[in-house]
Amino acid sequence: VPTMGSLHKGHEELIKRARLMCKTVAVSIFVNPTQFAPNEDLNSYPRNFVNDRNLCIDNGADILFYPPIEEIYPDNFSTTVKVNKLTEVLEGKSRPSHFEGVTTIVAKLFMMIMPDFAFFGKKDAQQLIVIQKMTDDLNMPISIIPVETVRKPNGRSEEHTSELQSH
Ligand code: PAF
Numbered sequence: 042v043p044t045m046g047s048l049h050k051g052h053e054e055l056i057k058r059a060r061l062m063c064k065t066v067a068v069s070i071f072v073n074p075t076q077f078a079p080n081e082d083l084n085s086y087p088r089n090f091v092n093d094r095n096l097c098i099d100n101g102a103d104i105l106f107y108p109p110i111e112e113i114y115p116d117n118f119s120t121t122v123k124v125n126k127l128t129e130v131l132e133g134k135s136r137p138s139h140f141e142g143v144t145t146i147v148a149k150l151f152m153m154i155m156p157d158f159a160f161f162g163k164k165d166a167q168q169l170i171v172i173q174k175m176t177d178d179l180n181m182p183i184s185i186i187p188v189e190t191v192r193k194p195n196g197r198s199e200e201h202t203s204e205l206q207s208h
Pocket of ligand 1: 044071073076146147165
């Protein structure tokens with residue numbers, strides 16, 4: 042279950058689904074700088090490790106992967122993974138480098154963890170489709186599992202309000 046932390050009920054749903062399907066459940070927390078544009082505030086992205094760790098434990102995760110930035114992007118890092126076409130429309134129009142950052146980090150997490158299944162919320166519909174395309178195109182032996190959006194009684198999805206205002 043790849044995440045950027047600041048976990049909420051939507052993430053709980055991902056972890057619960059993983060718990061039902063998998064012998065070992067790994068959750069990653071990494072606020073990925075490459076999916077933020079220079080005008081988007083990476084530093085104000087919410088971070089709450091203690092809360093996140095407790096939520097992972099409470100929902101039965103076995104492994105919490107919380108790498109430091111140098112481990113993911115060392116100084117000489119120079120490779121990206123880009124899905125064309127699908128990333129040029131919708132959110133990709135206003136955030137032209139966003140999905141390349143997402144697919145690069147997700148590909149790296151997949152290679153590091155080598156999961157059989159990976160869980161993504163349907164809320165980020167374009168992200169889900171782009172990741173599915175990446176795994177298909179690159180023959181990654183990983184099943185992408187879409188998970189339903191968790192909604193509050195007022196119909197809004199569960200997400201932290203300070204996430205990029207463009208969402
Ligand atoms: O959806 C997210 O939280 C992020 O885009 C992801 C998939 C963890 C990649 O950083």
